[in-house]
Amino acid sequence: MKKFTLYFVSLSILFSWGCSSTFKTARKKYDRGEFNTAIGVFEKAMKEGNSKNAGRINFYIGECYRLSNRIWEAEPYYTQALQAGFTENDVIFHHAYALKANGRYEEASAKFQQYFTSGGDLNKRRRAKEEIEIIKNLAPLLEEHEYIKVTNCEALNSSNSEYAPVFYQDRLVFTSNRDAEKVYEATGTGFTDLFYYNIQDQDLCNGTVERFNEFINLPEFHEASPTFSHNGKTMIFARSNSGKKKEEYQEVNLYISRLEDDEWSEPEVLPISAKDAWDGCPAISADGKTLYFASNRPGGYGGLDIWRATKNSRGQWARVSNLGSKVNTSGNEMFPFVSRDAKLYFASDGHPGIGGLDIFVATRKSGKINIENMGKPYNSPADDFALTFKDPKTGFFSSNRNSATAKGDDDIYYFVDETPELKKVNYYLAGTAYEEKEVENELLSNVALALINDLGERIDSTYSDSVGRYRFEPKLLMGVTYTIVAEKDSFLVQEVEYPTAGKEVDQKDLTEPETDIVLESEVHLAKDIFRGIETGKMFTLENIYYDYDKFDIRTDAAKELDKLVTFLKSNPDIRIELGSHTDSRERTRGYNIRLSKKRAKAAVDYIVSKGINPDRIEAKGYGATLPVVEDAITEEEHQLNRRTTIFILDDGEALPEEE
Structure with missing residues (x-):
């Protein structure tokens, strides 16, 4: 299993005793993790007449195979190490796993029991006990699946x-x-x-x-x-x-x-x-x-x-x-x-x-x-x-x-x-369309909805009824992420992903030969606040405010920026300038310009993170040079000045596709 060549470093087992230079060379290679090379050198040391150390040498050859993830090949060397009287370094524990890797479960269980009784490492003793129980209950796992x-x-x-x-x-x-x-x-x-x-x-x-x-x-x-x-x-x-x-x-x-x-x-x-x-x-x-x-x-x-x-x-x-x-x-x-x-x-x-x-x-x-x-x-x-x-x-x-x-x-x-299907399940997608409101969303009728599969193909179209309900007729494939596209005049086009992964009903829970399952999804449409915006004119984005002296995107601001993202995705040829404005309290002109630049950049970064090409949007900081409320006094007036604006740069130049 050479996948573990990406895996772990060698374990150094230290000891001191007289031995040949060949063995010392083998140990150095072993300690450096050069296990495959070390095997040949250990074998050479054995041939040079180190028979009295045969147990230890066989153990190390076994370890080389184990640590290079060939534990099934380690088994005969652990066996010879034990036969030569070598019982150090948890060889019994490793021998048990080598036996298990070769499908010799009864012998493996006996070795695990031996280690559990006399082994010195508490964690390995716990693992040995677990393995004994596992081997006792192996029978169901060894049964072949017919299909x-x-x-x-x-x-x-x-x-x-x-x-x-x-x-x-x-x-x-x-x-x-x-x-x-x-x-x-x-x-x-x-x-x-x-x-x-x-x-x-x-x-x-x-x-x-x-x-x-x-x-x-x-x-x-x-x-x-x-x-x-x-x-x-x-x-x-x-x-x-x-x-x-x-x-x-x-x-x-x-x-x-x-x-x-x-x-x-x-x-x-x-x-x-x-x-x-x-x-x-x-x-x-x-x-x-x-x-x-x-x-x-x-x-x-x-x-x-x-x-x-x-x-x-x-x-x-x-x-x-x-x-x-x-x-x-x-x-x-x-x-x-x-x-x-x-x-x-x-x-x-x-x-x-x-x-x-x-x-x-x-x-x-x-x-x-x-x-x-x-x-x-x-x-x-x-x-x-x-x-x-x-x-x-x-x-x-x-x-x-x-x-x-x-x-x-x-x-x-x-x-x-090739297991035969016992029960058939038909999955469908239905839901409700809403108009986004500040206090409570309202049901929205006559919304045009399309269902797009994961290949980008439109597989069905429908409209929401008088109470906002809709249903797609094609049967869904499970494990696929669909996209619902919702459109209505005076509203921003909305795209909603609907993943079916994890929504499949377990066969064990079905009682009928064939069952229809209707999955639910909601779509929320927002008024098209950008409708009628002209190139070359500045437009204020409502409800995108910043805390005093801060440039973090607040949760309420993120919700409004999402509308701008939707607008840009629906109008792929438009380029905009996103401007940020500060109030004028107790700060120099230069400081306010720097702060507004940070705010504009934070907003642009947020929009780009939603998949908008950065070439389509420019950040500009105006500081306090263009206040909505001159000589603002109240916090509400200052917050109105801490606003975000957009400026349509052009709407006809060909631009790269979005990601």
């Missing part, structure tokens, strides 16, 4: 490692160390890069493989586990450091790149990356508002945990938080993926599982999180991870399972769920 068919993608896989598949534009992008020029000493394999797989026709395991992008793939760096925004213009992926001590970031971190003029921009470290922690396995949610990733940063529950960041109003990833103890354990949780129906899939070796990493699904119902092992054939005694869906019934995942069709270390497998 799940799994196929090795032989045309995609090589004798090297392929893993972490993700869809991008009709392509399957994945990680591999094939064709690498440099060898990574920890595993003896090449550095990982990103590749893509051109899927052809209906045979999802028939196609051609090409390198993803040479600007993204750098020599002597690992690149892995990409994720893409819904519009395909943003990519986030994991990249290792170069190993140089002077680097600011000393671990694996998240990088972001944007598609500009059909070229990917130079990747930059995502600011939410922790400088001294491992951050990888990113996954953007279907609605684009949440980024999930794995990290061993402080504040977790042990090993790697799954964390999330949310996108703020400026389009930046922020507010990082841990998913909590229902999802995360003292083991490792990684490779998250959020399906269109809002289920979180992830890999874990801490939850009850069949072997190493197993694939789990987390669902939320009535505020409670349920974690379920997906069982066979998704999981095996080996590592199974990085599941992704192409549609609700088909997808891919990664595994280093010992199967007849396995081609290398990690392979990518295709799955199809």
Whole structure:
């Protein structure tokens, strides 16, 4: 499982005793994390006649395999270490996991029991006890799902490692160390890069493989586990450091790149990356508002945990938080993926599982999180991870399972769920149209409404009735984000996104062979306050005020600026100047000009964060040079002077498209 070559540093186990120079050389390589190279040197030390230290040497060879994530290969060396009388450094505990990784569950349980009885590490004793209970209850997980068919993608896989598949534009992008020029000493394999797989026709395991992008793939760096925004213009992926001590970031971190003029921009470290922690396995949610990733940063529950960041109003990833103890354990949780129906899939070796990493699904119902092992054939005694869906019934995942069709270390497998549909559900969308009012919104009739699918296609049109009600007739696809476009004379055009992810009814809750479900959405239209504005004339935006001596966008101001955003989106050829004005109290002319410039810039930044091209809007600070109320005295009069204005610069020049 070479995905962990992006993962962790070696553990140094210190001891002092007389031994050969070859063994000392092997230990140095081991301590530097050069595990694959160290294996050969340890084996040489054994051949040189270190038979009296055979137990210790075999233990270290086993550790090299374990720490380079090939624990199933460590098992015979742990066995020989124990047979030679070596019982130090929790070898019994590691031997138990190696046995489990090879599907030898009864023997593994016996070793876990032995460690639980006599082991010295309290945390490992607790894990051993948990594993004993897990193995007792493995039977349901070992039952094959009758309707799940799994196929090795032989045309995609090589004798090297392929893993972490993700869809991008009709392509399957994945990680591999094939064709690498440099060898990574920890595993003896090449550095990982990103590749893509051109899927052809209906045979999802028939196609051609090409390198993803040479600007993204750098020599002597690992690149892995990409994720893409819904519009395909943003990519986030994991990249290792170069190993140089002077680097600011000393671990694996998240990088972001944007598609500009059909070229990917130079990747930059995502600011939410922790400088001294491992951050990888990113996954953007279907609605684009949440980024999930794995990290061993402080504040977790042990090993790697799954964390999330949310996108703020400026389009930046922020507010990082841990998913909590229902999802995360003292083991490792990684490779998250959020399906269109809002289920979180992830890999874990801490939850009850069949072997190493197993694939789990987390669902939320009535505020409670349920974690379920997906069982066979998704999981095996080996590592199974990085599941992704192409549609609700088909997808891919990664595994280093010992199967007849396995081609290398990690392979990518295709799955199809042929479970027959037991009950049919038809989903429809209906709702109510309102006119926005300061005190209470009013029902709005005769609103023209259109339903747009995620491909930008208009699939239905209707009008609101006398009490503001409307209904679209086409059946909805679940996991798709639709857009409702609402229009009425003298009102601003309103667009409302309606994601269906997470709104699917559980089959277990259905009682009829066929059920109609009507989902609800509201649209709120505001009066077109910009109607009749002429080029070259200044217009005051009402209710956009600032606190005294401040330039922050208040909540009430943001609501009004949203109307300007709607106006600009509906009139894509218009360019405006946004002006900010201050009152004149106790400040110099220069200070007021500077303050008004800050206010104007804050308003423009807010508008740009909503998707308006910055070329369409200019910020200008007028200070107190154009007061509405001359010689203002009351606070109300001063606040009227602290206003925001717009000035139409032109309305005919061709401009770039909005994002």
